[in-house]
Amino acid sequence: MKDLQDNRLVELLADQSFFGLSAEEGMELGQLKKRFPEWENDFSLELTAAAIGLANLDVREDLPANLRAQVYANADEFFSEGATDQEVFNFAPSANKTIVSPPGASVAETTSGFSFWQNLGWAFAAVAGIALAVNIWTTRFEKPSEVVKNPETIQMPKPELTTAQKRDELLASAKDAVQISLTNPKNEKEIVGDMVWSNEKQRGYARFRGLPANDAAKETYQVWIVDETQDSKTPISGGVFDVDGSGEIIVPINAQLAVKKPKAVAITKEKVGGVVVSKQENVVAIAKV
Amino acid sequence: MAQVILKRIASGDKSAVQDCLKTYGGLIWSLARRMSPNPEEAEDAVQEIFIDIWKNAARFDETQASETTFVAMIARRRLIDRLRKINRQPNVDSLEDVLVEPTNDREQDLQVCVEAREAAAAMKNLRPEQRQILHLSIIQGFSHQEIADALKMPLGTVKTHARRGLIQVREFLGLGSDFEKEATV
Incomplete structure (x- = not known):
């Protein structure tokens, strides 16, 4: 019986590595992991699939500048959650994300609900402009001396371009x-x-x-x-x-x-x-x- | 420096965010473009992936895999989740149409980490049907059912080839513990 369950667990872990699991399969995997806790933190099959996925991956193209700015803004929001003394700085990157992200963007789904103050911040920052927002954000991530030594880290953000x-x-x-x-x-x-x-x-x-x-x-x-x-x-x-x-x-x-x-x-x-x-x-x- | 980025993120070091983007931005962007139906979806996916990385940074264990492979695993999870929501149903004509071996003329130049190079080497040692199914599944992003339809092969057979191939590559990479390797699928 244990072997059967063990095999089923490996089967589910493998399936998960390839194309994910259905809700039912996910629940089944969760239950099996509770029964066999030694598998709880085993990601070896997923890591193997990831390594295969990296084989021959062409990584010559870097992130587009506007997307990089959005990720920075998301990071700032993520790291600042709950830090009341940094709220004023959160306005800028949050606004940047609001402006350039499409309505209902899935990133919003991954973060907790937004407060009134955050929404207010977006409004202020929208007026302040994307350029100022990202500039403020960028300088927060750099020590002052590094900002002077490495000017490329305080690039002015590129405005969102149309497809044309x-x-x-x-x-x-x-x-x-x-x-x-x-x-x-x-x-x-x-x-x-x-x-x-x-x-x-x-x-x-x-x-x-x-x-x-x-x-x-x-x-x-x-x-x-x-x-x-x-x-x-x-x-x-x-x-x-x-x-x-x-x-x-x-x-x-x-x-x-x-x-x-x-x-x-x-x-x-x-x-x-x-x-x-x-x-x-x-x-x-x-x-x- | 690359191997300590996630630890720095896990400890709340915001400066690690820049290093993370610099080191893994291109990799994540490439994975997202490969596994997304259009650039807009890829851009949304990239944002979600980086948030997943911030959240899961503390779970990185350097004794299990390189940081690059761990980041790729986080990225794949999110991209797979998004693909499942799209529920793509490809129209495959015949076995011949999908019997395409990947071209590897720049193989050595393109590997982004040791494990990727070793995985590519391990793939060459697999049986042809295992290699093909892993390629279609992991690199091209097809579901097992889609592959079964394409290859006109029973779903169970596809899954068995895929699992055995994956486990074989895992053993080649030295990932996983002994008790797992003893499990038969």
């Missing part, structure tokens, strides 16, 4: 950025948009004009990057997007794997959520790099 501005910035800053036309596969003379991609930064944007709106409840558009290092039947997914109007739309490309030698791009219509491997039955745009 991010695209322009990539085009201007990435030396290897390429811009190619996306065309109708049935009529290659008909240009439906363009795509900007930087291999070095592993970032890119697709821009469309007049792409038909899709029914987001039934289907989605999906970007594919055909890479010379990948099997041609399994191009790299660049993410999914929906179109709700007839105007211009710019979509950030989120390649699921490192793109090494891109040779073509395709946009397909797929079922909701996208697919792992496309049948390429409904290709709406293509481009050759």
